[in-house]
Amino acid sequence: MSALRLSLSVCLSGIAVLAAPIPSVTFNKDILPILQKNCQTCHRPGEVAPMSLLTYTDSRPWAKAIKTAVVNRKMPPWFAEPVANHFANERVLSESDIAKIASWADNGAPEGDAKDKPAPLVFPDGWQLKPDIVVEMPADFQLPATGTINYQFIRVKGNFDRDLWVTSAEMRPGNSAVLHHGKVWIVPPGSKWMADAEYGVPYEGRETGRNEAGDGNDILGKFNPGLGAQDFSIGGAAKFVPKGSDLVFELHYTAIGKATTDRSKLGIVLAKNPPKQRYFLSAGPTASNLVIPPGDGNAEVVSEVTVGLDDAKLVYAQPHMHLRGKDFELRVIYPTGESQTVFKGKFDFNWQLGYDFAKPLPLPKGTRVIGISHFDNSANNAFNPDPAKEVRWGPQNWDEMSNCFIGLIFDVKDDAAQLFRRSGPSLLAPGRSGPTLAALETR
Numbered sequence: 001m002s003a004l005r006l007s008l009s010v011c012l013s014g015i016a017v018l019a020a021p022i023p024s025v026t027f028n029k030d031i032l033p034i035l036q037k038n039c040q041t042c043h044r045p046g047e048v049a050p051m052s053l054l055t056y057t058d059s060r061p062w063a064k065a066i067k068t069a070v071v072n073r074k075m076p077p078w079f080a081e082p083v084a085n086h087f088a089n090e091r092v093l094s095e096s097d098i099a100k101i102a103s104w105a106d107n108g109a110p111e112g113d114a115k116d117k118p119a120p121l122v123f124p125d126g127w128q129l130k131p132d133i134v135v136e137m138p139a140d141f142q143l144p145a146t147g148t149i150n151y152q153f154i155r156v157k158g159n160f161d162r163d164l165w166v167t168s169a170e171m172r173p174g175n176s177a178v179l180h181h182g183k184v185w186i187v188p189p190g191s192k193w194m195a196d197a198e199y200g201v202p203y204e205g206r207e208t209g210r211n212e213a214g215d216g217n218d219i220l221g222k223f224n225p226g227l228g229a230q231d232f233s234i235g236g237a238a239k240f241v242p243k244g245s246d247l248v249f250e251l252h253y254t255a256i257g258k259a260t261t262d263r264s265k266l267g268i269v270l271a272k273n274p275p276k277q278r279y280f281l282s283a284g285p286t287a288s289n290l291v292i293p294p295g296d297g298n299a300e301v302v303s304e305v306t307v308g309l310d311d312a313k314l315v316y317a318q319p320h321m322h323l324r325g326k327d328f329e330l331r332v333i334y335p336t337g338e339s340q341t342v343f344k345g346k347f348d349f350n351w352q353l354g355y356d357f358a359k360p361l362p363l364p365k366g367t368r369v370i371g372i373s374h375f376d377n378s379a380n381n382a383f384n385p386d387p388a389k390e391v392r393w394g395p396q397n398w399d400e401m402s403n404c405f406i407g408l409i410f411d412v413k414d415d416a417a418q419l420f421r422r423s424g425p426s427l428l429a430p431g432r433s434g435p436t437l438a439a440l441e442t443r
């Protein structure tokens with residue numbers, strides 16, 4: 001329908017040109033506002049995208065590529081299918097914006113009148129937030145020129161002499177050429193994870209134990225290309241950093257052909273007033289028992305947790321899989337038996353996108369939160385490291401994972417350790433495949 005409308009208008013304007021000049025689509029009037037709103041966070045110097053789209057001079061050579069990318073909905077990257085709830089960080093171009101870009105590119109990409117140009121967006125240099133506190137890795141991490149670098153875990157002394165409530169956080173790489181992604185964990189006093197680690201020393205193989213609900217380790221900051229600062233203030237909430245906590249930097253580096261270093265940091269903004277709600281990021285439904293048969297082009301894996309608090313509300317979802325990941329659905333089954341899909345979308349390993357719920361979604365105690373993922377372990381998957389392999393859970397890209405990080409808010413007086421318990425399919429011993437949707441009956 002939209003394609004029809006588009007070709008019709010192009011055809012009409014073609015006729016109109018013969019009679020009288022028509023107001024045509026120009027960069028300054030029509031295209032720049034679209035780029036400012038939807039593209040420039042990534043397409044500017046020093047950010048993740050390969051080229052800048054800040055100005056006409058920057059954008060003009062890319063006119064045809066821009067058209068192709070938006071018509072195919074490759075850009076801006078956004079994978080959520082429309083479901084009942086909306087996302088606050090939705091990045092989807094309207095049909096009319098796509099049509100404008102297409103006709104601009106097709107008509108020779110004119111610049112237009114300088115007076116139509118909106119004021120340039122101002123991007124604060126470096127931090128996207130104004131940090132009250134900055135915590136930096138105490139020493140440079142030394143990267144070799146080549147080879148696989150395992151995940152690194154570095155414990156950093158917190159020096160927090162009082163409880164902190166954090167409304168937003170931003171992790172920034174010291175060297176964005178090498179940090180593929182990273183996290184900064186809150187490790188409260190008494191947590192067993194990394195308890196024996198020396199400050200500032202990089203450790204490997206410490207993935208296990210960081211998501212133990214009873215240990216209270218929460219993710220304070222995250223870095224993924226294009227993710228930017230994270231805000232926790234939805235519903236008046238904030239993240240809790242108990243007095244005496246340490247931080248652990250979890251870093252996934254990629255070698256770039258020459259030896260180099262990185263020293264990443266985390267900036268946080270503190271709440272002005274004590275909040276009523278706490279924001280907590282959980283690993284969510286997790287399929288550490290997954291088995292993906294060799295060659296299977298559509299292997300299904302299902303995982304589940306059950307809510308243990310009375311007043312938890314879902315505010316964020318970020319599916320996580322590796323190179324064989326195809327798609328992910330997050331479904332909730334309420335104690336009444338009623339079920340609802342709250343996220344569904346294609347998965348692309350290069351874009352570990354997170355989805356902010358526009359409105360907190362209450363998850364009453366006893367609600368089952370289900371992750372449903374599909375993997376392509378066939379030779380048709382160009383990213384597949386080895387289609388002949390039976391794949392299990394593991395930290396490396398050639399292993400797989402299936403979980404969905406979920407952000408929840410709940411009363412500050414609640415015990416985060418009671419938030420979820422693993423249930424249903426996530427309790428099964430690994431079989432020959434799955435566990436699949438059929439295992440939902442297992443309770």
Ligand code: HEC
Binds near residue numbers: 035038042067070
């Ligand atoms: C979240 C960050 C992000 C946003 C937002 C974004 N891009 Fe990109 N874009 C990238 C990255 C990274 C690449 C290079 C990797 C790739 O092609 O997937 C890219 C690649 C491109 C390419 C090159 C594609 C090719 O075929 O080589 C074009 C054209 C493009 N973007 C246009 C846009 C336009 C137009 C918008 C806004 C409507 C936009 N992008 C929004 C990050 C982004």
